[in-house]
Amino acid sequence: MSRSVFVSHAVKDRELAAQVVALLEEGMGVPEDEIFCTSLKGHDIPAGENFVSYIKSQMQGPKVVILLLTPAYFESKFCISELGAAWVKSHAIFPILVPPLDYADIKDVLLGTQVVKIDDDISYNQLRELLQKEITFTPKSQTKWDVKRRSFLKDIKPILADMPGPSMVSASALEAKDRQLEEARVELDEYEETVQSLKKRLAAVEALKDKAAVAEVSKQFDDTGLTEQLDERTNEIAEYRSTLRGTEMLKYALSAFYGKPYKINRFEDREVFDEAARFGFINGDDEPVWSQRHMKSLRAKLKELGSFISENEGDLGKQVDEDVPLEPENQDFWEYHYNI
Known part of the structure; x- marks a missing residue:
């Protein structure tokens, strides 16, 4: 009988696979007997079973296939077979891209498929949601999930640092690099034009005396759309999920800044807010400490965002779609732009 989760990986990447399995079990709560991973005791092929036949049986009906895409993965015939089987059987897949590979290296293999990078913190929430949708299990608390996810990202750093590159380069990869080089040359020429334009802009601004005229000149030279500027500002604020050690702390800070109600759940989020207190984000009365350097920086960016909008x-x-919220003090704005 197939287990619910199939972790497809190369033998050389067993250490990385072990970290992924630990994230599933300890961070999400997926039961051990629901995970198949050939490199780990308790998750591998039972004694006496035929290696090839057993793997084939496990690929028949898993609910989710996690693909650990590394250079070694694409040099393994077994891994390519597992990838092909998952595609043919239309299993729900979650591809994780491991450096030094990049999106360009796999676009011909997983064309049109959303792929996440292994060090992308927020993307693992998608995996958690996928597993909760496809598998019946009791999930860990949000606090345990946040703590384990951060630990996972820390623990894989030395593994990634030692990750070898591919042992050979394909002709298509070489051609792709040549195209990239040519595109880089074209882009460099465009940058030179931009530099010359900026020099003219600076000279024009320096010749002005009043702010209204300066704003008018800036508008003439500025080729960045308002939607891109909005995205830049909201992305900077969204990064505070990591800076403030968790999604809940950012939600708390936003609520405090905009005067919205927020009650700390000391049962579910005690570890999160204890850590926030140790870093000085909040005081002993659970009030925000806006003088703390990260909190001060966040408040400044929120003020800038409000002024910009x-x-x-x-x-x-x-310029934006009708369903894009533009009220930064509202929860729907936070969910849409900050993913919290």
Whole structure:
């Protein structure tokens, strides 16, 4: 009988596979007997079973196949067979891309498939949601999930640092690198044009005396759209999920800044807010410490965002889709732009 989760990986990557399995068990709560991973005792092929036949049986009906895509993976005939079987049988797959491989290295293999990088913290929430949707199990608390996920990202760093590159380069890869080199040359020429434009802009600004005229000149030279500027600002704020050691702490800080109700759940989130207190994000009365350097920086960026949206509200409303929220003090804005 197939287990619910199949971790497809190369033998050379057993150490990395072990970290992924630990994340599934200790961070998410997936039961040990629901995970098949050939490199780990308790998850591997039972004694007496035929290696090839047993793997074939396990590929018949897993709910989710996790692909650990490394250079060694694509040099393994077994791994390529597992990838092909998952594709043919239309299993739910979660491809994890491991450096030094990049998206360009796998686009011909997983064309049109969403792939996440192994060190992308937020993407593992997608894996957690996929498993909760496909498998019946009792999930770990949000706090345990956040703690284990951070530990996982820390523990894989030395493994990734020693990750070898592919032992050979294909002709298509070489051609791709040549194309990239040519594109880089073209881009460099475009940058040179941009530099010359910026020099002209600086000279024009220096010749002005009043702010209105400066703003007018800036508008003439600025080729960045308002939606891109909005994304840049909200992405900077979203990064505070990591800076403040968790999603809940960022939600708390946003609520405090905008005067929205928020009650700390000391049962579920005690570890998160104890850590926040140790870092000085909050005081002993669970109040925000805006003088702390990260909190101070966050508040400054929130003020900048508010001013930007207020000053460009009309034009932004015309450029973004109707379903994109533009009220930074509301929960729907936080969910859409900050993924919290």
